[in-house]
Amino acid sequence: MSYLDLQGVEKYYDDFYAIKGIDLAIEKGEFIVFVGPSGCGKSTLLRMIAGLEDINGGQLMLDGRDITHAEPAHRDLAMVFQSYALYPHMTVEENMSFALKLAKVSPAEIKDKVEKAAEKLNLTQYLKRTPKELSGGQRQRVAIGRAIVRSPKVFLFDEPLSNLDAALRGQTRVEIAHLHRELGATTIYVTHDQVEAMTLADRVVVLQGGIIEQVGTPLELYDTPANKFVAQFIGMPQMNILPSQLFRSQHEGAVETGVRPEHMALVAHGEGELNGDVEMVESLGNETLVHINVNGNVQQQIIVRLYERPNLRAGDMVGVDADASRLHFFAADGSALRGEG
Amino acid sequence: MSSQARGNRTTSRLLMSPAVISLLLWMLVPLGMTIYFSLIYYNLMNPFLEGWAGLSNYEFFISNPAFGDAVWNTLLLLGSTVVITVGLGLAIALLINDPFPGRGLVRILLISPFFVMPTVNALLWKHMMMNPIYGFLAQVWTFFGAEPVDWLTDLPLFSVIIMVSWQWLPFACLIFITSLQSMDREQLEAARMDGANFLQQFRYLYVPHLARSISVVIMIEVIFLLSIFAEIYTTTAGGPGTESTNFAFLIFTEALLNFDVGVASAGALFAIILANIVAIFLIRMIGKNLEN
Amino acid sequence: MSNKKSVWTPTYILRSLSAWLVALVIFFPLLFLLVTSFKTELQAIAVPSMWLFEPTLENFTEVQERSDYLHYAWNSVVTSVLSTLLGLAVATPAAYAMAFNPTKHTKDVLMWMLSTKMMPAVGALVPIYILCQNTGLLDTKFSLIIIFTLSNLPIMVWMLYSYFKDIPHEILEAARMDGATVAQEFRHVLLPLSMGGLASTGLLCLVLSWNEAFWSLNLTSANAGTLATLVASYSSPEGLFWAKLSAVSVLAIAPIVVFGWFSQKQLVQGLTFGAVK
Numbered sequence: 084m085s086y087l088d089l090q091g092v093e094k095y096y097d098d099f100y101a102i103k104g105i106d107l108a109i110e111k112g113e114f115i116v117f118v119g120p121s122g123c124g125k126s127t128l129l130r131m132i133a134g135l136e137d138i139n140g141g142q143l144m145l146d147g148r149d150i151t152h153a154e155p156a157h158r159d160l161a162m163v164f165q166s167y168a169l170y171p172h173m174t175v176e177e178n179m180s181f182a183l184k185l186a187k188v189s190p191a192e193i194k195d196k197v198e199k200a201a202e203k204l205n206l207t208q209y210l211k212r213t214p215k216e217l218s219g220g221q222r223q224r225v226a227i228g229r230a231i232v233r234s235p236k237v238f239l240f241d242e243p244l245s246n247l248d249a250a251l252r253g254q255t256r257v258e259i260a261h262l263h264r265e266l267g268a269t270t271i272y273v274t275h276d277q278v279e280a281m282t283l284a285d286r287v288v289v290l291q292g293g294i295i296e297q298v299g300t301p302l303e304l305y306d307t308p309a310n311k312f313v314a315q316f317i318g319m320p321q322m323n324i325l326p327s328q329l330f331r332s333q334h335e336g337a338v339e340t341g342v343r344p345e346h347m348a349l350v351a352h353g354e355g356e357l358n359g360d361v362e363m364v365e366s367l368g369n370e371t372l373v374h375i376n377v378n379g380n381v382q383q384q385i386i387v388r389l390y391e392r393p394n395l396r397a398g399d400m401v402g403v404d405a406d407a408s409r410l411h412f413f414a415a416d417g418s419a420l421r422g423e424g
Numbered sequence: 425m426s427s428q429a430r431g432n433r434t435t436s437r438l439l440m441s442p443a444v445i446s447l448l449l450w451m452l453v454p455l456g457m458t459i460y461f462s463l464i465y466y467n468l469m470n471p472f473l474e475g476w477a478g479l480s481n482y483e484f485f486i487s488n489p490a491f492g493d494a495v496w497n498t499l500l501l502l503g504s505t506v507v508i509t510v511g512l513g514l515a516i517a518l519l520i521n522d523p524f525p526g527r528g529l530v531r532i533l534l535i536s537p538f539f540v541m542p543t544v545n546a547l548l549w550k551h552m553m554m555n556p557i558y559g560f561l562a563q564v565w566t567f568f569g570a571e572p573v574d575w576l577t578d579l580p581l582f583s584v585i586i587m588v589s590w591q592w593l594p595f596a597c598l599i600f601i602t603s604l605q606s607m608d609r610e611q612l613e614a615a616r617m618d619g620a621n622f623l624q625q626f627r628y629l630y631v632p633h634l635a636r637s638i639s640v641v642i643m644i645e646v647i648f649l650l651s652i653f654a655e656i657y658t659t660t661a662g663g664p665g666t667e668s669t670n671f672a673f674l675i676f677t678e679a680l681l682n683f684d685v686g687v688a689s690a691g692a693l694f695a696i697i698l699a700n701i702v703a704i705f706l707i708r709m710i711g712k713n714l715e716n
Numbered sequence: 717m718s719n720k721k722s723v724w725t726p727t728y729i730l731r732s733l734s735a736w737l738v739a740l741v742i743f744f745p746l747l748f749l750l751v752t753s754f755k756t757e758l759q760a761i762a763v764p765s766m767w768l769f770e771p772t773l774e775n776f777t778e779v780q781e782r783s784d785y786l787h788y789a790w791n792s793v794v795t796s797v798l799s800t801l802l803g804l805a806v807a808t809p810a811a812y813a814m815a816f817n818p819t820k821h822t823k824d825v826l827m828w829m830l831s832t833k834m835m836p837a838v839g840a841l842v843p844i845y846i847l848c849q850n851t852g853l854l855d856t857k858f859s860l861i862i863i864f865t866l867s868n869l870p871i872m873v874w875m876l877y878s879y880f881k882d883i884p885h886e887i888l889e890a891a892r893m894d895g896a897t898v899a900q901e902f903r904h905v906l907l908p909l910s911m912g913g914l915a916s917t918g919l920l921c922l923v924l925s926w927n928e929a930f931w932s933l934n935l936t937s938a939n940a941g942t943l944a945t946l947v948a949s950y951s952s953p954e955g956l957f958w959a960k961l962s963a964v965s966v967l968a969i970a971p972i973v974v975f976g977w978f979s980q981k982q983l984v985q986g987l988t989f990g991a992v993k
Contacts, residue, residue, distance in 0.1 A: 135889050156895030168886035172908040181904070182894035229894075435898065436817040443810035443873055444825065450866045451832045453847070454840035461842060516738055524732035532977050533743040535984070539976035540746070541927035543947040544965040548749050550951075551958055558761045558958075560748060593742065598984045640989045643830075647871070651836030654929035654944070658951050672838040680934070685842050692839035699839075703831045 086111040086146055086269060087132075087237060093140030094124075094131055094293075101127050103293040104141065109271070114263050116284035117273045120316070124293040126241055129273045133162050133239050146236060156185075161230035162239040165246065167222045169214040169229075175201075176210040179228045193232075200231045203262070220251045227262070240272040244279065256282060277317055281305075289313050311417040314341050320372060322411065323347075323385040329377065330405065331356050334420050337412035344372065344388035346409040349395075355402020357385070364395050375401060455696070461689035468683035481690035485678070490666040494674040495698065497581055501588065501670055502649045502702075506642055508589045513596030513641070518630070521604045531598070538594040542654035549587045550576060550659045580660045580668035587655050592648075596641045603637040604630075646706055650699055671695045746973075753962035760958035775963030785967055788946040792971075795857050795932075795942060796925035799864035803921050804914060806865070807872035812906070814873070815880035816888060826877060829870040837867065837930050848935060855939045860932060864925040871924075872917050878989045879913025880906075916986020919979050926972045943968035 085108035094102035102124050109115050117125040130136040132143065134155030143151045150158045161182075169178050176197055183193045201207045204224040214222055223243060230238055243259075244252045260283055263270055274280055280287050281301040289296040289304065289312075296316075297309040308314035314322045324341040327333060334340075352358055357377050362384060365372040370390055377383040387403060395401070412420040465477045485491060520530055537545070553560050554575035562572035575583040607630070615625050631638075651672040656662055662669035662677060669677070675695060679688030752760050754771035779785050814822045844863070845854070853859040883906070891905045907914075929944040936945055947968050950961050976983070 133893060135892070155889075155892045160893070162890070162893050164886045164890060166884060166886050168884065168890040170887060170890070170905060170909075181891075181896075185895045185900060229890075233894075433817070433819075436813040436819075439809035439813040440825070442806045443829070443869060446806065446866060447829055447832050447869060450840075451835065454843035457843035457846070458839060516735075519731065519738065520735045522731070524728070524735060526732075526736065530735055530739040532980065533739040535976065535980050536743055536746055536973055539923055539927070539973040540969050541944050541947065541972075542929045543933075543944050543951070544749075544969050547947065547951055547961060548745055548965060551961065552748055552752060553745055558763055560765060563764050590742070590745070595987070598980070599988055602984050602988055637988060640987075644871075644987070647830065647833050650834055651838060651930075653838060654933065654948075657929075657933065658948055672836045675836075675838045676841070679838075679842050688842055692836070692842070695836045695839045699834045699836055700831065703834045707827050707831070 084144070084147065085109060086113075087271075088144040089132075089141070090144070091141035092128070092131060092138055092143060094127060094136060095139050101293050102131065105295060107288065107295065107298065109269065111269055112267050114270045114272065114283055114285045116280040116287045117271065117290055118275065118277060118280040118287055118316075119290035119296075121275060123290040125273045125275075125290045127293075128290065129162075129239055129241055129271060132237075132271065133160055134158050135162075159236040160239055161233050161235035161237075162241065163223075163226045163230050163243045165242045167214075167226040167246075169222060169225055171214055174211050174213055175206060175217070175225050175228075178214070178225055179232050182229070182233050196232045196234075197228075200228045203231070203265075204228050219247055220255060223247065223255060224258075227259075231262075231266070236269065238268050238270040240270065242274055243272075244274070244276070259283065277319065281317070287317075289316060291316075307421070308411065308419060310419055311339065311341070311413045314411055314413075314419070318343060320344050320386045320388070324413070325357070325377065325383055325385065327412065329357060329383075330410065332407045332410060334410075334412035336414050337420055338415045339413045341411040341413065342405040342409060344386045346406040347385075347387045348404050348406075349373070349387060349389065349393065350402040350404050352400040352402050355404050357403045357405070359383075359385075359401065359403070361395055361397050361399045361401060363397055364393075366392065373401075375403060377403075458689045458692050458696075461685050462693055464686055466685040466689075468685060477686055481686040482693075484687050485690045485694065488674075490669055490674055491694075493666040494669050494671045497666075497668065498650070498670040498672075498698070500581065501585055501652060502646060504585045505588045505592060505649055506645050508585070509592045509596040509645065510638060510641060512589075512593055513600050514630075514634070516593075516597045517600035517604055518626075521601060531601070535594045535598050537591050538598075540591065542591070543658050545587055545591050546655045546658035549583070549590070554583060576660050577664060580664060584652070584655055584659065584668050587659070588649065588652060592645055595644070599637050599641055600634060603634050607633050643706065646702060650702060651695075671698060749962050749965055752958055753966045755959050755962075757957055757959045760962070775959045776967065778960060779964045779967060783946060783949070783964075785946065785964070788941055788943050789967070789971070791857060791936075791940055792926055792942040792944075792968075795860045795864060795940075796922050798857075799861045799868065799925050800918050800921040802861065803865045803868050803872050804918055807869055807876055807917070808914070811873050811876035811880055812902070815877050815883075816885070826874060829873055833867065833870040841930075841934060844931075845935065855936045855941075857940045859935060860940060860942070863931050863935070864928055867928075867931075868921045868924055872921055875917045875920065875986055875989060876910075876913055879910055879917075879986070883909050912982065913986060915979075916982050919976075919983045920986060923972060923976060923983070 087109040089105050089107040092102060092105045105128060117128060119125045127136060131138050134150075134153060138151050141151070142149060145158065145160075170181065173181065179197045179200060180193045183196065188196075197210070198207070201210055204227060206221065206224055206228060209217060209221060209225075214225065217225065223246075226243070240259075244255055247255060256279060259272075263283075272279070272283060284301055286298060287301055287304055288298050291312055297304060297313045299307075304313055304317045308317065308322075311324065315324065322341045322343050324339050327337045327340045330340045349355075357375075359375045359377040360379055362374040362376050362381075365374070370388055371392055373387045373389060373393070373395060375385050375387060377385055385403070414420055462481050463477055463479075465473045465475055465481075467473055516534070520527060540548075551559070556562050556572050556574040556577075559572075561575070565572040573579065611629055612625060615629055620628065652670060653672045653676065656668055656670060656673045657676070660668040662673045666674075671691075672695065675688050675691040678684050678691055748765075751767070753775055754773070755766065755769060756772060756774070759766050759769050814826065848854040848859050887905060887909070888901060891901045896904065926942075927944065928942070929948070932942045932944050933948055936942065947964055950964050
């Protein structure tokens with residue numbers, strides 16, 4: 084049995100079936116990321132694991148113990164909230180020691196743990212301040228510190244970076260990855276940002292409409308998406324998906340064919356697998372994204388990623404070839420078709 | 425978002441029960457007794473008259489010519505006070521919204537009437553302000569060469585409206601000031617760039633921003649003004665005639681001056697119905713505004 | 717509060733002056749009352765009103781001697797303070813449950829509570845009077861405290877509810893994750909965060925109870941009478957003795973008005989019922 088086990092976990096509200104039977108096995112020390120569009124149920128699922136939402140069906144096991152209906156505090160989990168949820172009337176030190184104080188840990192031990200966590204998070208000089216007097220990044224670290232001092236079996240993060248600006252987000256992401264390596268703690272991290280998912284996760288869980296679309300390492304999801312939804316959700320810019328008949332290589336039962344922007348090459352107009360006119364050229368320096376309307380059809384716009392700087396402008400006519408070995412085929416129900424075509 | 429019930433629904437009900445049960449009793453016990461009294465003959469001056477009265481108490485109360493006046497006076501008193509306090513309150517709030525020397529003291533002077541008890545308010549206006557001979561207003565009228573007004577005799581209801589408005593204007597005013605403090609300056613600047621004059625700014629920026637506060641003020645005032653009693657009791661005693669008798673005072677007259685508990689109870693039920701009509705109307709109109 | 721940017725333009729001066737004028741007009745009746753209370757009876761009704769005279773404290777001493785002001789003041793203090801504390805004790809848990817554990821019916825319950833406040837008190841007068849009479853509670857502080865509490869309860873629940881609703885749920889959830897029991901959550905997190913709300917609510921309740929006139933006029937007399945009844949007792953026979961009437965009025969309102977001045981910011985903040993963030 085794995086460390087944290089979700090077995091057919093369900094959640095329904097009065098007239099809404101939010102989480103439709105989730106099975107997921109998480110190993111000790113793993114960094115798991117729940118990702119999906121807003122409303123997919125990822126935060127709800129996290130809050131169910133935390134004990135902040137009732138689990139209406141199924142079972143939740145942690146380290147061999149059934150915690151399906153345990154009080155949040157008795158689950159041996161710690162959570163970092165999106166808004167940080169620091170206690171505004173307490174100092175950083177008090178915020179971090181609150182849980183231990185409630186658990187009647189001795190003051191000496193509390194002091195020791197808080198100091199160690201503060202050191203790890205670069206917060207030592209801020210211990211006497213209140214959250215109001217801290218920057219966003221510092222508050223974020225206090226929230227993490229509050230979780231660390233409890234040495235929980237599992238860390239839960241609910242979109243922890245969404246309140247930070249872009250630069251700080253990147254930096255904090257690296258810090259969280261570093262912290263995870265250092266502590267080796269099992270972590271579940273919810274985000275809607277696929278960059279966070281791809282860079283942090285050992286395994287990514289893609290959720291949609293209260294069910295798991297796919298579980299796998301970041302590269303598995305990228306290279307072999309289980310269905311059209313995952314294929315389009317992972318990867319920036321999105322995978323191009325067009326009707327299969329436009330392509331030369333076919334696959335039995337495939338209705339649509341997908342190809343990632345970097346697996347395409349430009350050729351002369353009329354000679355490509357696909358042909359069309361350039362809608363826009365985005366030059367990003369290291370790469371160039373060329374938006375092309377296939378057969379002049381705006382509904383069939385694709386993006387080609389080039390690592391050189393082509394001499395193109397809007398309105399130019401071009402042809403495009405797709406790398407036949409990197410095509411993804413999708414059946415009418417959206418599921419991916421693999422194997423010999 | 426329904427989070428897992430902390431300590432579940434039972435705890436929640438337990439926490440609410442003292443408030444809910446006491447209010448339920450507070451409402452139902454008097455209501456039940458009132459309904460009972462309204463159906464029997466019950467006159468303290470005439471203990472021999474007893475027994476089932478049917479609806480005769482109601483008929484008696486409605487056929488009292490004061491009934492219509494009382495309904496009208498109640499609504500007029502309520503409506504005028506709300507209009508006056510909200511209108512003037514907005515004007516004054518806008519006037520002192522921007523800083524000026526002594527603003528803190530002005531705030532304190534302005535809010536003072538809100539803390540004055542209704543009996544003092546009434547006596548202060550009845551005697552020292554509105555007395556037709558010695559009153560301060562009479563002196564002002566005389567100073568301008570006008571004939572002093574005998575306020576409580578000639579304009580009894582209006583006089584009561586003045587007193588009540590004086591008491592509630594500070595409340596409205598200060599709520600609006602507090603609300604104005606949170607007004608978005610950039611929005612106003614943008615409006616000025618767009619060429620909006622003050623009236624347009626007022627209409628399109630201030631009023632929408634203040635909508636919730638206005639709702640709160642109206643709600644609170646209705647709650648307190650629907651049954652104004654002390655001001656009338658201490659000044660006009662409902663008169664002359666029934667010119668300043670509101671519903672609350674009419675029932676009081678029946679109960680404690682005519683000692684007719686049966687008729688007073690019938691009246692009380694009418695008052696409750698009136699209050700509910702106003703309440704439903706109000707909650708429909710304003711309740712929405714109070715939600716997030 | 718002075719704004720460095722403000723320039724002494726004509727509009728600015730005009731606006732400042734009119735603000736002061738409005739404030740003085742509104743405050744004037746109280747000033748007049750205060751001044752009159754230091755006059756002799758003859759000076760009080762002089763026309764035109766006298767503004768320069770030798771102040772006398774005679775009225776105040778006479779009010780105390782003749783009608784035992786301190787007795788009524790004590791009743792006012794006891795009834796308003798105790799009903800405020802009782803009200804907070806009952807309203808806080810209810811508001812907590814409604815704000816943090818809302819159900820489909822929470823809004824309805826709240827509106828129902830407020831609607832009980834709209835019922836005219838006079839409708840309940842006869843039954844309550846008879847109940848008090850039969851239980852021997854007529855003219856007691858106890859009955860006033862209970863009645864003040866009940867009549868302020870809806871407003872208090874509403875006020876506290878709007879305060880609690882502004883406290884982020886996540887903070888309470890964090891406390892739950894940290895292992896706080898309901899009582900600990902209340903004591904260590906909710907209470908410190910809602911001190912302002914509790915203070916505003918208590919202040920309002922104190923003011924309303926102090927100034928309550930309907931029930932005290934109708935249910936009490938010599939024993940449990942509050943300042944509102946004391947003042948009313950000066951209305952008819954002594955109506956023409958302005959100086960004494962003013963003195964008793966000043967004595968009745970001074971404690972709560974001065975108290976109100978000091979707490980007005982807090983009070984008004986609460987009275988916005990969350991309408992102003």
